[in-house]
Amino acid sequence: MTPRVIDHKGGVWSIAVPIPDNPLGHTLVHLLETDRGPVLVDTGWDDPDSWDTLTAGVTACGFALADIHGVLITHHHPDHHGLSAKVRGTSGAWVAMHAADSAVVRRTREARPGQWLDYLLAKLTAAGAPDDHLAPLREARAAGRGRRLPGRRAALPDRAIAPGELLDLPGRRLRAIWTPGHTPGHVCLHLEEEHPARTPGSGRLFSGDHLLPGITPHIGLYEDPDDTTPTDPLGDYLDSLERIARLAPAEVLPAHQYAFTDADTRAEQLIAHHEERLSDLRALLREPRTPWQLATAMQWNRPWDQIPYASRNIAVSEAEAHLRRLVKLGHAELLPGNAPQRYQAV
Numbered sequence: 001m002t003p004r005v006i007d008h009k010g011g012v013w014s015i016a017v018p019i020p021d022n023p024l025g026h027t028l029v030h031l032l033e034t035d036r037g038p039v040l041v042d043t044g045w046d047d048p049d050s051w052d053t054l055t056a057g058v059t060a061c062g063f064a065l066a067d068i069h070g071v072l073i074t075h076h077h078p079d080h081h082g083l084s085a086k087v088r089g090t091s092g093a094w095v096a097m098h099a100a101d102s103a104v105v106r107r108t109r110e111a112r113p114g115q116w117l118d119y120l121l122a123k124l125t126a127a128g129a130p131d132d133h134l135a136p137l138r139e140a141r142a143a144g145r146g147r148r149l150p151g152r153r154a155a156l157p158d159r160a161i162a163p164g165e166l167l168d169l170p171g172r173r174l175r176a177i178w179t180p181g182h183t184p185g186h187v188c189l190h191l192e193e194e195h196p197a198r199t200p201g202s203g204r205l206f207s208g209d210h211l212l213p214g215i216t217p218h219i220g221l222y223e224d225p226d227d228t229t230p231t232d233p234l235g236d237y238l239d240s241l242e243r244i245a246r247l248a249p250a251e252v253l254p255a256h257q258y259a260f261t262d263a264d265t266r267a268e269q270l271i272a273h274h275e276e277r278l279s280d281l282r283a284l285l286r287e288p289r290t291p292w293q294l295a296t297a298m299q300w301n302r303p304w305d306q307i308p309y310a311s312r313n314i315a316v317s318e319a320e321a322h323l324r325r326l327v328k329l330g331h332a333e334l335l336p337g338n339a340p341q342r343y344q345a346v
Contacts, residue, residue: 036278039169045079216270
């Protein structure tokens with residue numbers, strides 16, 4: 001196996017770790033050399049091929065898995081956090097994550113059997129999903145399926161990443177920037193060192209999924225079956241994008257696709273995309289719609305009838321995140337009654 005490894009110079013490498021059966025293809029796991037040993041930014045999906053690729057990639061960077069000193073997780077999703085327990089078990093490395101995402105990991109581990117399916121059924125029913133979409137979930141619940149969620153084997157982090165913290169990495173200046181939106185505890189990591197090629201700008205940024213060169217990251221509701229506190233993930237994301245734009249790093253090292261420059265321009269493009277989408281949805285809400293009806297009317301990267309079953313659930317969550325933002329801005333309201341929920345523009 002010959003892993004795809006890029007030397008970004010200055011003691012930074014990226015390793016393309018495959019994600020099985022996923023159009024994204026791979027997660028870019030970054031390796032950062034420090035005076036105490038190498039540190040990984042993310043780990044990749046928990047899969048045998050992914051593990052073999054990560055191991056070979058670390059070797060190609062001139063280290064062994066046993067040398068890994070620590071693991072910094074940008075967010076809890078399984079294509080980033082999945083192999084963290086195996087890395088820690090092999091190397092004894094610490095694993096760090098923002099407290100908000102650590103809480104998600106802990107909640108996933110402690111969830112009772114079927115809790116997620118119960119929540120998903122209730123959520124989609126309230127959103128107006130049709131019976132033919134709900135039927136497979138009801139059958140899975142009745143059959144006792146859905147007991148195992150992705151990521152249960154990932155490590156429970158043993159360190160917290162605090163916003164604004166200059167991380168304890170001797171020989172490096174790496175600062176944590178809290179960038180909620182994609183997840184409640186997503187962090188970017190700012191390498192406050194001159195770019196090796198002296199590219200103008202403020203160091204380099206490990207951006208996770210927050211800022212990607214050609215993809216708009218999913219912004220859905222923060223899912224917590226036990227917490228009914230209203231949240232505004234899209235508002236969080238837009239605020240986070242503005243902070244990164246002001247930072248103006250010389251280069252962005254994202255977790256997918258490829259490294260790029262002009263972070264401020266990309267952030268502005270993403271802000272404009274969501275503002276346009278909010279405007280389009282407000283127009284759609286001139287007549288009352290359920291979140292499901294809104295999702296089916298929104299523009300996606302393919303027609304609704306070609307969107308896979310599970311991806312429709314994600315699309316509805318994204319529609320609901322935009323609805324939350326419109327309600328918070330006073331541009332839409334939830335109409336009386338809850339069977340199912342219906343929204344209208346104000």
